[in-house]
Amino acid sequence: MNDLPPAIPEVDAEAELPGRAPAARRTLIIACGALAREIVHLQRGPLAHIDVTCLPANLHNRPERIPVEMRRKIQESRAAYDEILCLYADCGTGGELDRVLGEEGVARIAGAHCYEFFAGAGDFAAMMDEEPGTFFLTDFLVRHFDRLVITGLGLDRFPQLRDDYFGNYRRLVYLAQFEDSALTVKAQAAAARLGLAFERRLTGLGGLRTFLARVGDADAKPGDSASLIA
Numbered sequence: 001m002n003d004l005p006p007a008i009p010e011v012d013a014e015a016e017l018p019g020r021a022p023a024a025r026r027t028l029i030i031a032c033g034a035l036a037r038e039i040v041h042l043q044r045g046p047l048a049h050i051d052v053t054c055l056p057a058n059l060h061n062r063p064e065r066i067p068v069e070m071r072r073k074i075q076e077s078r079a080a081y082d083e084i085l086c087l088y089a090d091c092g093t094g095g096e097l098d099r100v101l102g103e104e105g106v107a108r109i110a111g112a113h114c115y116e117f118f119a120g121a122g123d124f125a126a127m128m129d130e131e132p133g134t135f136f137l138t139d140f141l142v143r144h145f146d147r148l149v150i151t152g153l154g155l156d157r158f159p160q161l162r163d164d165y166f167g168n169y170r171r172l173v174y175l176a177q178f179e180d181s182a183l184t185v186k187a188q189a190a191a192a193r194l195g196l197a198f199e200r201r202l203t204g205l206g207g208l209r210t211f212l213a214r215v216g217d218a219d220a221k222p223g224d225s226a227s228l229i230a
Contacts, residue, residue, distance in 0.1 A: 015054040023049035026080065029212070030073050030106075031087035033057035034114065034140040038177055038205055039087070039212075047212055052087075053077070057140070061152075063092035067100040074104045087211070089113045109211040114138060117207035118175050133170040135196060139177045142187045149190070162194065171197040177205055 015036055027050050031039055034057040043050065053073060059066050066088065074084055086101055086108035101108055111117040115136045116124045127134055141148065150156050153165055172194060174187035184200055191198035 014056060015052075017043065017052040017054065019043065019047075019049045019051045021048040025082045027051070027083045027085070028053065028077050028081040029085050029087050030055065030070060030077070032059075032091070032114070034060075034138070035087060035208065037139070038208055041178075042205065042209065042212055050212070051081075060091060063094075064096070066091055066093050067096045070097060071100050071104060074106055085211075087208070089117060109207060111207065115175060117211070118177065118203040118205070119201070120203075120206055127173060131170055133168055135166065135169045135172045135194065137172060137174045137187055137190065139180070139183055142174065142183045142190065145186065145190045150193070166194050166196065169194070169196055171199060174198070174200045176200055176202045 015033060017036065017040055029039065029050055029052045031052055031054050033054040036052075036054045039052050039054070043052070055066075055069050055073065059069060070086060070088070077084060084104075084106050086097075086106050088097060088108055089111040090097060091113060097108070109117055111121065115138070118138060119127065137145065146156075153161070155162055155165070172187070172191035174184070174191075176183065176187075179202065187200065188198050
């Protein structure tokens, strides 16, 4: 897609993505850096008034740090905003993120991980029922596949470990957020490198768009949405 935003911090650094329009009610989204480009895309439309802070995506390597960093950012930001929402799924925190959000009075998008809210809970469950040995990639993970998967798992140094990591997988499903032929080629190469069958499913922004749309609803009250977990 030609109108994707330019390179912005995703993996290692916090990113501040201010809104592009004034609003009577100030809203902050605290999100995972893996979603930064998708959020910027939505900020160009009816959500131009929202401010976004993205925490580094590499927190997924230490999921126990996600609730700690989320609480820090909420408390740092609370005085400046009327409403704060969390754009993280559970992301391997074992319910600890929900405990922190409950104490802070902040709602989050529903789901165990981004694959579920991009694909939709029903479609994701159907894919897993069809083939439990499915490895998923998103646009973010395709862009950073070499760094996060190959180097991150040490496969650049010890390629013989590939089957130890992926021997129980049968296919790679690329959940694409945008039409991007270059990313599709990279995803196909990733599947070949891991020895997996390849499938691509265009999800668009899925539940991410639904979750953020309630921010743009002037009649919505904090916490109103079937897509929120309070």
